Each structure stands twice: as C-alpha cells, then as structure tokens.
Amino acid sequence: MAALTPGSTGLRRALVPLGYPCPVPSDLLLEVQGLSKAYDGVHALEGVGLQIRPGEVHGLVGENGAGKSTLIKILAGNVVPDSGSVGMAGAGLNLGSVQASLDAGISVIYQELVAFLDLDAVENVFVGREIRRFGIILDRARMRERTSQVFQRLGVGVPLNVPLCDLSVAQRQLVAIARALETECRLLVMDEPTASLSNREVEVLLATVERLKTEGVSVLYVSHRLDEIVRICDSVTVLRDGRVVETMPASSVTRERLIVSMVGRQIAAQSQSAANAPGTVVLEVRGLGRDGAFEDVSFSVRAGEIVGLGGLVGAGRTEVARAIFGLDRIDSGQVLVGGRDVTNRGVLAAVASGVALVPEDRQHEGLVLPLSVKDNLLMAARERLARRGWIQRRAERTKGDELSTRLMVKAASLDVPVRSLSGGNQQKVVIGKWLAMAPRALIMDEPTRGVDVGAKEEVHSLVTRLAAEGAAVLLVSSDLPELLELSDRILVMCEGRVSGELARGEASEEALMALAVHREERAVS
Amino acid sequence: MKKLPARELGVGLVLFVLVLAVQLANPAFLRPENVRDLLIQCAPFAIMACGMTFVIILGEIDISVGSMAGLLAAALGTWASPSHGGRPLLDCVFGVLFLGLALGLVNGLLVVFARVPSIVATLGMLTVLRGVTELVLHGEWVTDLPPFIRQLGIGVSGGVPNPVLVALLVVAVSITLASLTPWGRRVYAIGSNPEAAKVRGLPVKQVKLAAFALMGLLTGVAVLVSAPQLSVVESGYGTGWELFVVTCVVVGGVSITGGRGSLWGVLLGVALLSIIRTALIFLRLGDQASYWERAIQGVLILTAVLGDRVSARRRAEVGA
Incomplete structure (x- = not known):
C-alpha cells in the first residue's frame, strides 16, 4: 500500500x-x-x-x-x-x-x-x-x-x-x-x-x-x-x-x-546569533481589541527585531495580524507605525506607512496564481517603477531579476505562471513582492506552512537577513522549533489575549505550550 | 409562522398602502372585474415564483425561465394549431409539461454535474432557448390556436378563471412541499449551510436537480394557462419574465444567498409587483407606464437585496 x-x-x-x-x-x-x-x-x-x-x-x-x-x-x-x-x-x-x-x-x-x-x-x-x-x-x-x-x-x-x-x-x-x-x-x-x-x-x-x-x-x-x-x-x-x-x-x-x-522533543532553546542591537520602535500596538476575536493586545517591535507570536490555532494571532495590516476593523486600541497612528485606516495606509503582510493562505491571499512570477513580484512596486503612469518594462525586468536572484526563486523563467512553482518558491515570491517596496515592518503569518525542508531553511535565512537589514518582523507561527529559532522574544496568545512573553533565553516548547493552553480559574489536581 | 415574519409584514404593509393610494386616485381600480383581471394576470407568475422560490432558497438561481416560457409557448402553438401540428389537447398539455421538465433538468444537470454556476448556466440557456424559439417559429406568428387550447387560458371552472384555479392548486402544493415534506426542509437546510449539508450526508445533488426540474415543470404549467389567453403566439413571448419572477421572489423576502424565505412572502411579492404594473396603467401614465415599471422593479430588487444583506450582517454579528 x-x-x-x-x-x-x-x-x-x-x-x-x-x-x-x-x-x-x-x-x-x-x-x-x-x-x-x-x-x-x-x-x-x-x-x-x-x-x-x-x-x-x-x-x-x-x-x-x-x-x-x-x-x-x-x-x-x-x-x-x-x-x-x-x-x-x-x-x-x-x-x-x-x-x-x-x-x-x-x-x-x-x-x-x-x-x-x-x-x-x-x-x-x-x-x-x-x-x-x-x-x-x-x-x-x-x-x-x-x-x-x-x-x-x-x-x-x-x-x-x-x-x-x-x-x-x-x-x-x-x-x-x-x-x-x-x-x-x-x-x-x-x-x-x-x-x-x-x-x-x-x-x-x-x-x-x-x-x-x-x-x-x-x-x-x-x-x-x-x-x-x-x-x-x-x-x-x-x-x-x-x-x-x-x-x-x-x-x-x-x-x-x-x-x-x-x-516531545527536549530541545533546549538554542540561542544562536545574539539579538541585534535593537533599534527604534517601528511597530507598536496598544490595547488592541476586536470583538469576538481578541482583546487588550499590546506589544512593540523594534527595527531589526524578530518578535514571535505563538499560540494555538484559533487563539487570535492571525486576526491580530490582519487587524494591524488594516484588513479587519479594530474595535479598541491603537496601531502605531513609526509613531504614526494608522488604526483603522485601511490596507493602503498600512502599506504606505511601510507595513507588509505575508498572509497565512498564500495561494488565495498572497498571490495571483495565473499571473507570471514577475507580475507577482512587482505587484506592490509597480507604481514606484512606473513613469508618468506608464509601465517601464525594462526597469521591471531588471527589478524582477534582482529580486528573484536575491530570493533564490527556482523557476524556469520569470514569465511562467506562479501557479507552476512549488510551495516554497511561491512563498518566496510572496515575500519578494514586499521586498520590492522595502518594508519597515514585516508581518509573516505561518510563512513556512506546507513548505519543504530545504525551502524552509531559505525562508528562515531570508527572515533573519531582513531583520538584520533593519526591518521589524512579527512572526506568527504554529511551528514551535521555527518560532524558537527565529524569534528574539515570543509573545504567546491564548483565547484572544496575550497570556505571556518569553525572552529568547527562557523560551522552550514546554513553556510556550503551558502559556498557549487554556487554564481554568480553579486549580484542578 | 415560527418567527415574527417582519419581512412579510413589511411587504404586506406596502401592498396595502399602494392599493389604498391607487384606489383613491382611481376608484375604478378595485372593481370586481378589474380584480379578476389582476388575478388572471398574476396567476402564471405566481406559479413560476413557486418554483423559483425553491431554486433561490437552495442558493441557486434560474434566469432562463423567460426564454423557456417562450419556447414552450411556441411548442404549444405549433403542436396545437391546425395549420401546423393539429394535435389533440392531451398531447399538447403533456408535451409542454414534459418539455418544461426536460429543460429544467438540463439546467439542473449543468449546475449539479457540470458544476457551472447557475447564473451562468441559465444565462446561457436564456439565449439558447430564445434562439431555438425563433428557429421553430421562423419569425412567424401562430394565429390559429384552436378553441380547446384557448379555453385553458380564458375558460372558467366553477366560477373561477382557469389560470387562477391552477395557480391556487400549485401554490397549495408548493406550500405543502416546503413546510410539510422532508424534501422541502432539506431545500432550506442545503441553502442555509451547504457545507453542513454535505458533512451530514444530505443528497444535495438530487435535491438541486429536482428543484431545477420543478422550475421547468412549473414554467410549463404557467405557459399552459397564460399563452392561450392571447390569440397569437410569437417568438418574443415571455421576454423579461425571468427578471419579473426573480424580483417577486426576492421582494417577497427570500434571501438571494439562500436558506431563508417563505412562499407566503413570495405571494405578497407577486401581488405587489403585479399591482404596481396595473396601477401604473390606472394612473394614466400612458406610454411612460412601462418605463416606470422597469425603474420601479429595479429599485425594488435593489432595496430587497440591500435589506437582505443588512439583516445577514446583523445575524452574522449576533451569531459570532
């Protein structure tokens, strides 16, 4: 069989x-x-x-x-x-x-x-x-x-x-x-x-x-x-x-x-490269709430920092990411990007202030599958490359080549539909789409789900490199080893609230799960 | 009624005010012979609206019914007229019903098995069937409908005009079907949550197929009582009916996204739209009446759908 x-x-x-x-x-x-x-x-x-x-x-x-x-x-x-x-x-x-x-x-x-x-x-x-x-x-x-x-x-x-x-x-x-x-x-x-x-x-x-x-x-x-x-x-x-x-x-x-x-695995939290010297606060969220999804979520991400957002499916992590990016209405609290208030201002305002989102469902929300690799890569940068509203084909090709080389996208050519790429390479294109606009804050929701091992490593090194270059990264992931490996610190959500924060030194899978699972008020022994 | 039928009450109220206003403007409006004409006029639409209600509650739509009515009328005319087919009554009646059923089944097969979205499948059929009708009639009119056929549309049985009698029968059967049979409740269930219907193992395909077939059959019934009201059959018969019928159903409170609505509301919708049509004539608008009719129909359908979206959003927020 x-x-x-x-x-x-x-x-x-x-x-x-x-x-x-x-x-x-x-x-x-x-x-x-x-x-x-x-x-x-x-x-x-x-x-x-x-x-x-x-x-x-x-x-x-x-x-x-x-x-x-x-x-x-x-x-x-x-x-x-x-x-x-x-x-x-x-x-x-x-x-x-x-x-x-x-x-x-x-x-x-x-x-x-x-x-x-x-x-x-x-x-x-x-x-x-x-x-x-x-x-x-x-x-x-x-x-x-x-x-x-x-x-x-x-x-x-x-x-x-x-x-x-x-x-x-x-x-x-x-x-x-x-x-x-x-x-x-x-x-x-x-x-x-x-x-x-x-x-x-x-x-x-x-x-x-x-x-x-x-x-x-x-x-x-x-x-x-x-x-x-x-x-x-x-x-x-x-x-x-x-x-x-x-x-x-x-x-x-x-x-x-x-x-x-x-x-299961008894992996000690491996502290690899010491955290970059944290820069200024790029993304800040204060008392964020959305009825029925999450409440009172506060944190900040500095330039060059990777902040993990852990928790179980349904804890409200994706919802927080979407709300910051302006996709869903926020009922209370504020989102500040570089000190500017972009609460409930919509996706365009978020993008304009330098926020990028790599969504959970890349095939439906991150890519236009029938379009070419190049079209997908340049989707967010097209206006920047255009001159007086006209598309500059040569400039686009150069930019597309540059991005795909940098991302190590494995595709027959830039003109093949993005649908024909493997999951890992599709994900690289989604990330590349935002690189073209040099984001200040990058939100990634399950960036390596359904991606094979090799490509996963490449996505990981890409994330680390982006942070090193000064981007503030918010990483939502259910993959615990990934979260532990990449994050400078980890916020854990449980049932719509932040239930705790773990610094790199104290983070372990057990500590994370303990914060992620619901605890009843009464102690049960 | 399990829940306060707010939508039905609303439509009923509008209907009442409208009747009152037209009556005041023109006292001839509520004369018995006029009411009788009105009932005869709306009978075929009530019949088709019953079928459309099931289709829309399932979350589908059938916009081919106008052309389907055209083809069925052409078939009836050519089969019955002495200069063409010259067939007997029963041949004609069963022929039209069978053809309607078959065309409805084709719609259903396209939607259920070929998985074409129903709005596209039936839009295609709308065009195809109109074309076929023109081919069948070669652009000519059938003018010699035999008396036994005309009797279907203008005859009276037991003091009630035939079209009204048939419509009452169809409405009664449809209401029974909707509220008292497993099939009817499954229609609501599937429209309410198609995913859940699949998970629970409801026969989704069979139910949808049956609903489209029923729509076709009822279009046949409607044609049998409406086409013989006129002395001629021409290839443009039924043009625009699909929009009228869908408007009646949606204005009557059936959710365009499926799952909700009642036949009582739909009947009020049929009455409302038919009265608007007649009222415009009674208000002596002359040629402008038909322009107004279309504009009002459009506004009504938009209002109904908007209302539906608003209440759906409210439900979604309450349910979350």
Whole structure:
C-alpha cells in the first residue's frame, strides 16, 4: 500500500480493501488499527491505533497539525484513509462513507458547528432522517416529542421552535449533541466542544458528557483545554506529528505530563546569533481589541527585531495580524507605525506607512496564481517603477531579476505562471513582492506552512537577513522549533489575549505550550 | 409562522398602502372585474415564483425561465394549431409539461454535474432557448390556436378563471412541499449551510436537480394557462419574465444567498409587483407606464437585496 504514489487516491480507493472485518475484543467499542493518511506526500497520520471501551470518555490531545482533525474526519467518513482499519462494536467499519459511520453509531460534533442556522432545533436534529407519515409528509409532532425527550434526558432546556441563529452557541452545541443521541450514537466525537463557550456553559457541557457516560455512550473528547481533559477523561491519547505518542489512564495524567508528551522533543532553546542591537520602535500596538476575536493586545517591535507570536490555532494571532495590516476593523486600541497612528485606516495606509503582510493562505491571499512570477513580484512596486503612469518594462525586468536572484526563486523563467512553482518558491515570491517596496515592518503569518525542508531553511535565512537589514518582523507561527529559532522574544496568545512573553533565553516548547493552553480559574489536581 | 415574519409584514404593509393610494386616485381600480383581471394576470407568475422560490432558497438561481416560457409557448402553438401540428389537447398539455421538465433538468444537470454556476448556466440557456424559439417559429406568428387550447387560458371552472384555479392548486402544493415534506426542509437546510449539508450526508445533488426540474415543470404549467389567453403566439413571448419572477421572489423576502424565505412572502411579492404594473396603467401614465415599471422593479430588487444583506450582517454579528 505504501508503495503507491501519493495523489492516486482514486486508484488506491479501488485497490485497497478498506474496512475489511477485523476482530474486536468484546470489551472494546472502537478499535482503530494502523491508520495512515498522507496529503501531497506529507503524513497527517501514520500507523495510528486507538481503543475505546463502552462508556469511556477518551481524551485526544496534540499540538496543531498533530493529526487530530484527520483522525476525526476518517471516523466520520468524510476522509478516506490510505491504509488501516476501524472496528466498531466487533464489526469492521466501511471507511469513507458518512452513512456507514452513522449507521455504526459514530456521531461527530465538529469544532465549527455544522448546524443549519435557519432551521429550528427539531429540524436540525432530524433533517436527513425525518420521521414521515404516509411516506412523504413530515410527522412534526413526533419529531418534536422525541427531541424534547432527548433534551430531558440531558437535563437541559432548549427552545424547540426558534431558528438556531437566535440561540446561543452553547444551545446550538446541545442541539448537535441531541442530534447525535437521537441517531442512537454509541460513540460521540467532540472536537473542541468548549472553544467558544463561557465558563458556566462549559459546566453544563461537561455535566452532559458525564451523563452520557452513565448511559453507556463513549465519548472521544478532543480539546486543547488540558484541565477539562484531566477532569473528565478516563484515559488520554496523545498524538504528535501524526503518530500516537502514548495512551495513558486518567489516574496518571497531569497537565504538565500532557504538555511534555505533546511537545516531545527536549530541545533546549538554542540561542544562536545574539539579538541585534535593537533599534527604534517601528511597530507598536496598544490595547488592541476586536470583538469576538481578541482583546487588550499590546506589544512593540523594534527595527531589526524578530518578535514571535505563538499560540494555538484559533487563539487570535492571525486576526491580530490582519487587524494591524488594516484588513479587519479594530474595535479598541491603537496601531502605531513609526509613531504614526494608522488604526483603522485601511490596507493602503498600512502599506504606505511601510507595513507588509505575508498572509497565512498564500495561494488565495498572497498571490495571483495565473499571473507570471514577475507580475507577482512587482505587484506592490509597480507604481514606484512606473513613469508618468506608464509601465517601464525594462526597469521591471531588471527589478524582477534582482529580486528573484536575491530570493533564490527556482523557476524556469520569470514569465511562467506562479501557479507552476512549488510551495516554497511561491512563498518566496510572496515575500519578494514586499521586498520590492522595502518594508519597515514585516508581518509573516505561518510563512513556512506546507513548505519543504530545504525551502524552509531559505525562508528562515531570508527572515533573519531582513531583520538584520533593519526591518521589524512579527512572526506568527504554529511551528514551535521555527518560532524558537527565529524569534528574539515570543509573545504567546491564548483565547484572544496575550497570556505571556518569553525572552529568547527562557523560551522552550514546554513553556510556550503551558502559556498557549487554556487554564481554568480553579486549580484542578 | 415560527418567527415574527417582519419581512412579510413589511411587504404586506406596502401592498396595502399602494392599493389604498391607487384606489383613491382611481376608484375604478378595485372593481370586481378589474380584480379578476389582476388575478388572471398574476396567476402564471405566481406559479413560476413557486418554483423559483425553491431554486433561490437552495442558493441557486434560474434566469432562463423567460426564454423557456417562450419556447414552450411556441411548442404549444405549433403542436396545437391546425395549420401546423393539429394535435389533440392531451398531447399538447403533456408535451409542454414534459418539455418544461426536460429543460429544467438540463439546467439542473449543468449546475449539479457540470458544476457551472447557475447564473451562468441559465444565462446561457436564456439565449439558447430564445434562439431555438425563433428557429421553430421562423419569425412567424401562430394565429390559429384552436378553441380547446384557448379555453385553458380564458375558460372558467366553477366560477373561477382557469389560470387562477391552477395557480391556487400549485401554490397549495408548493406550500405543502416546503413546510410539510422532508424534501422541502432539506431545500432550506442545503441553502442555509451547504457545507453542513454535505458533512451530514444530505443528497444535495438530487435535491438541486429536482428543484431545477420543478422550475421547468412549473414554467410549463404557467405557459399552459397564460399563452392561450392571447390569440397569437410569437417568438418574443415571455421576454423579461425571468427578471419579473426573480424580483417577486426576492421582494417577497427570500434571501438571494439562500436558506431563508417563505412562499407566503413570495405571494405578497407577486401581488405587489403585479399591482404596481396595473396601477401604473390606472394612473394614466400612458406610454411612460412601462418605463416606470422597469425603474420601479429595479429599485425594488435593489432595496430587497440591500435589506437582505443588512439583516445577514446583523445575524452574522449576533451569531459570532
């Protein structure tokens, strides 16, 4: 199976007998064996095994990109694995079919709630498997009754006749759980169920999970909130880089132990070249807030300094970057560039004051894929090179050559569409686009995501060189080693707030993760 | 009604004020025979608006219906007229319905399987079908519609004009379909959140295909009761209907991005736009009436869509 080249999903699908029956010991509800899945040759999962007993709450933790979502999608039938098998209650699960997973009793509640906001609770619970009279007419009364029975079972009250858009996020979550229970689910997979809930709502949800457990429903509880994991799970599996690091019983689990296990590598923070003598403050952010995204974010970046912005996906890092660049409205606070206030002045003002953003999604936000490498490189500098509004082709070519040499862009020529380049080289073009205008402050959001190792090194040295040349760099990255290696200091965000700052000497993956994961007010021991 | 139907109330209010104003300006307006004419006039649009409602709630659109109506009318004319086909009633009726269904299916296939955005696919069909209509009629008029065909449009059954009777039937079936059947609720679900519909394993393709087919079928029904109202069939029949029908639906409160709206609102929309059309005549504007009609239609559709965007933004902020 492994010999097949990546990308031939269709072929693989046809050849490999997925979901062949595998014997499951009778005391297990779910048994996952040897599950592997690669995207474009990069392993998201590699030989993952997982066992869940009936009535067990099983925690699943891991860093960003550890493979949690891929595992969930495979269980739900939305993604077909390259190899491996899943056994459910003694029978092999037919992988890659949403219906088969539902029939086997697996229900998934996704992080981004996939609810129908224009429909009410009853309809959300039953759409797709409606109860009918005479074959075609909906039996609303019975559906309503059964929905309210489920809510009673859960011990919660949710309005049944109101469209979901008028309910709170927590209530929508309860509707999703009700739907799962109504499908006679035996394994409920919850992906970051408490991410957008208030403390009180979290209590209701955790109580609901406890109740499910007493009814014999198993729960796979995926969360970054380690305190919750420690509190409600019977056992915990830690994923790292697509592999299972360990599965441990709850009795031996502590928050600290989990962090060490998630991070794994015991790399001491290597202080390479001593920080450049910091220059004047170029970029300053004071008490920045955007409703529902982040609040009270303050920091400053000096010329020649690389400041890392760490945290988990969803902590609000990208949102801060976008707000500074003028893409999103700022509700409170100020953004100063070189002492000038550019708060809410828009992208053009940000660019004019010397701010550049290398966005998270380079293909959609950073490049115009069908245009040539040269056109993309010169996009931000075109007006500067133009004379009386006319494009100067010779000057553009010289500038384009200069940039691509400096960036070591590997392309057949400057005229090929940027789409034909590899991910790493595309990223160099995105950076080069801004070099043409000599930015004073460079914001980079996940600059090496999906970039191969060699190109990654080149991007790293480029960032260091730009800082050495006097640019203020704000580096958003989920890649911890990268963050530790490049940053002079690291700000860590958690749930929309800056939860701490680490100087180069004191930064380590453990320290970073400890700041990044949610900590409950009450100490749990 | 589960929620306070603010949109329906708004449209209803505008409708009421309008009727009152026109009545004051010209007391002939609400005379029974005029009301009857009005109902007959808006019947085909009510029928088509029902189909369009499902398509738009799904987040799609069908702007080919004007030309589709033209081709179906031409087909009806040539099949029925003694100088062309001279076929019997049932052949003509089922022929038109079947052809409408088939054309709707073609739209659906283009959107669902060829993945052409519906506005582009049906824009193409708008042009193609008009061309085919002109080919079929060779630029001539069909002038000899037999009486049994004309009866469909001008006849009366049990005191109710046939077009109105058929429209009532279609509306009743559509409302049942929308609120009492799984298919109808799935239409809302898919339009509300297409991604979630896929994740939940709803049969998105089948539902969309069926909605486009239904739109075609109902266009056929509309043509059967409207074309025979006139004594001739010409190749320009139905021109501009697509805009009128889409306007009715959107003004009636159906979100152009899908997911929300009710047939009750759409019916009010049909009434409002039909009355505006007639009112302009009653206000004795003469030739200017049709210019005004287009301008007002345009303003209405913009207002409706703007209102929709504003409320969507508010919802997004509340939901976040």
